[in-house]
Structures are given as C-alpha cells and as structure tokens.
C-alpha cells in the first residue's frame with residue numbers, strides 16, 4: 569500500500585468540479601466542524617469561501633497560537649549543487665540549460681556554513697539539483713556528516729531516493745525530507761517534467777512513503793503554484809497529507825506554498841494566485857490540520873510575509889541564497905529562483921519580536937500528541 573492507491577481513486581476533473589460548486593452553506597458548516605477533514609478543506613479553498621476569509625483568518629491564527637505558541641522557527645537553505653538530470657521547464661537548473669555547474673566540495677561547504685553560523689542559523693535545509701551522477705548518496709552522506717557538526721537540525725531537498733538511502737541519511741542525523749510533487753495533475757505532469765527520473769509521476773508520488781518507511785522524523789510536501797489550478801492541486805496535497813497522518817501517525821508533516829517565480833527559463837505562470845487567495849489557502853490547511861507545520865520562504869515579499877506568518881506559519885526562511893556557494897564564494901552563480909525578501913536572519917528576528925513573536929533558531933520542541941506515542 570502507498571499513496572498511489574488512494575490517489576488513483578480520485579479524478580482531477582471531478583475534484584475540480586466539486587471544489588468550484590461548493591456553497592456558502594458548505595463553508596459555514598466547515599467553519600463550525602470541531603473535527604475537520606478533507607471535505608471541509610474543499611469548502612475552505614473554494615471560490616465562495618473568499619468572502620469568509622476574515623473568519624478563517626481569525627480561527628487560523630487562534631489555532632496556530634494554541635498549538636505552536638507565538639514562536640517561529642528560522643532556517644536557511646544551503647545549496648550544495650546545481651547539477652540536475654531533469655528537465656523541468658520552469659527551472660533554470662534543468663539539464664539542457666547551459667549554465668555554469670557547481671558541486672561544492674568539503675572546504676567550500678564549510679565556508680558556506682561559517683557564514684550561516686555567523687548569522688545565527690542552526691537549522692539548515694540542504695538542497696541540490698536532482699543528479700545521482702554529481703550528488704549521490706555517498707556525497708550527501710559526507711555533506712551531512714560535515715554539516716551536522718555545525719547545525720542542530722538538518723533537512724534535505726534532493727532527488728527521490730530508495731528507502732535504504734533515506735535510512736542512511738537518517739542514521740547520519742537528517743531530521744526532515746522535503747519532496748514536492750509540483751502538480752498532482754498526472755495527465756499534464758510530463759509537460760512540465762519531460763526528462764529524467766522526475767518525469768516518472770508515480771515514483772515521485774510514492775516517495776513520501778519511502779521516506780516514512782525509513783523512519784525520517786518529518787516530511788514536507790508542496791505543489792508549485794502556477795502550473796495547474798491551484799485549488800485542485802491543493803486538494804490533492806491535502807489528501808496526501810491526510811494519508812500520511814493516517815498511515816504514519818508518528819511523523820511530523822509540513823507544507824510549503826511556493827509560487828512560480830522567474831528563473832532563467834523565463835516561463836510565465838499558467839495560473840496565478842493573489843495574496844488574498846494564498847492566505848485563504850494557508851488558512852484552509854491550518855483549519856483542517858492543527859498539527860501541520862507550515863513554511864513560507866523568501867520567494868514571498870517581505871511585506872506579505874510580515875502579514876501572513878501570523879495565520880498559520882511555523883517556520884520562515886531567512887537570509888536565503890538559492891545558488892550553490894551563494895553565501896560566501898559564488899555570489900553571481902545562477903539562483904534557482906529569485907529572492908523577494910532579502911532581509912538578514914537578525915532583521916527577520918527583529919520583525920518577529922516587534923510583532924510579539926519569538927524567533928526559534930534551534931530545533932523545535934513541538935510535543936507529539938500522546939495518542940501518537
């Protein structure tokens with residue numbers, strides 16, 4: 569059993585039609601449900617729910633503070649390599665884009681680490697393009713061993729791996745793995761992902777099952793907003809999160825909301841989501857998943873992040889560079905995507921303090937509910 573079976577029971581067009589035919593009564597009923605489910609999620613992301621946004625925001629903020637307090641975890645990405653064997657049409661790192669490729673060696677990784685440590689960062693997300701040829705499990709294991717000496721919490725966002733490879737990363741101290749399906753619209757998936765392992769929709773779809781089976785503590789999901797109808801994609805991501813909760817109840821789950829940003833590909837989003845709609849989406853996840861961790865990256869503008877984080881977000885990236893060597897050595901190498909919020913971690917922490925929130929630099933100490941232990 570994997571997520572493939574429940575996924576295959578659902579039809580994209582049917583879900584789309586159900587979301588777009590939700591009524592005001594459906595939203596009102598969802599707002600009053602004590603134990604919400606994916607049907608309530610469907611109501612919250614529907615167009616008609618936009619007029620209920622004030623109530624959703626209020627409930628969402630209260631639920632978040634109740635569960636997580638007024639605390640936001642800070643983290644930074646550390647790009648190790650921009651080699652990639654895939655051909656995602658929206659990404660400057662795609663295999664056929666003639667950019668200068670870099671894979672950091674140990675000395676170069678340490679130079680990046682020093683900058684992050686100087687900024688106070690203790691929680692790092694290691695990223696690579698997806699290339700087993702240039703950043704295989706041996707390379708990643710060595711990188712994690714190195715990074716572990718300087719950081720308390722380590723997550724990775726790399727190519728999908730086998731269960732044994734994830735177990736190796738766990739034994740080296742990796743706490744979390746992020747894997748984005750980008751879109752759950754299987755019929756269109758290859759249009760965006762025509763080359764490499766990423767073109768295999770189901771292999772990617774089943775990756776969170778392999779991560780969970782390896783005993784990794786936290787799994788992060790997400791879709792790339794801008795490819796397909798964001799509401800329908802969000803419903804499938806919510807379904808995936810629900811499946812993970814039911815199947816692996818001891819696992820921490822997180823969701824991110826990346827909006828398609830300009831990269832060297834120059835591709836324009838097929839669909840857009842307004843700031844207001846993104847808030848609606850965040851609230852929908854929070855209202856239906858009180859324990860879900862939610863992350864907002866520096867893709868978003870400072871002004872929006874300062875407003876949005878109070879409605880459900882549990883972690884913010886800060887001072888990010890999205891290019892390998894970007895902190896200390898190769899500042900002009902190609903960024904994977906443009907940064908909109910260029911503030912330093914200390915400036916983000918000051919903004920949080922100003923809003924009455926505490927910045928958490930270290931590993932979070934969220935309690936796992938008793939019935940999960």
Ligand code: SF4
Pocket residue numbers: 652653654655656659660661662663696697698766
């Ligand atoms: S999105 Fe990821 S997998 Fe796709 S080309 Fe970019 S780095 Fe490679």
